Amino acid sequence: MPHPLIVPMTAHIALAAFLYVLLTVARAPAIWGIGRKDDGSNPWAGVEPRISANLSNQFEWPLFFHVACVLLIVRNDSGSWPLLLAWLFVAGRVLHSAVQIGTRNVRLRGLVFTVNFVAVLGLWAVMLVDASR
Template sequence: MDNLVVPMFAHVLLCTFLYMLLTFVRAPKVWGIGRNDDGSNPFDAIQSKTSANLSNQFEWSLFFHVICVVLIVKGLELQPIYIALAWVFVVGRIVHSMVQIMTSNIKLRGIVFMLNFLAVLAMWGLFVAETVVAQS
């Protein structure tokens, strides 16, 4: 079960990086550090995207962390598919962040999000299926 802790921590590190990035891109506006000559923020284009992406990290990701904790607490024999799906989720979140912050490609962002979504849904589906079979 402890193998799930590593992808969970990787997501925490992603969120930490996004908080640091958001602090950096807000610095010209909040602290006046790095303002353009006209007083504007040179990072305005990515500041709102970074903020939105950070908020996204606390939406569907909640279900990822919950299923990981449930699997760890239950102490079930963990199938390798759970670890693989957890990494699909985390890598997908990283790619999703890059796409959302660095581009305006909503179609690609949607595709990447769907992979994240399906990975967590599959983890829940497998867990429920195993639980139902175990109770039968």
């Protein structure tokens, strides 16, 4: 049976894969002509840059999430706090993606990002506290 932290890590990877598919669909009218409007324009033109930016975001702060999880797995830490924080991070990433792609509300996006930020800091705090014992 895999370590419990593998599942939320895989969920985040699935989110990134979904965003790649969404970006491909959004770029299809411009790149391949598939789904163009009658006037030749791309119906996704307004949202495509936000999808692209969100996909890039999946390789910034989440890096620290994955590193913390790998270190916790190597230490064989399967406590409830790391798992709770990992799922909080994943839920925050999904919500962050929805806000960034679906709205232009930067303030809300910042608030949602704070969930991800705190969850990752929490994972590192758990690791440091356990390491000092």
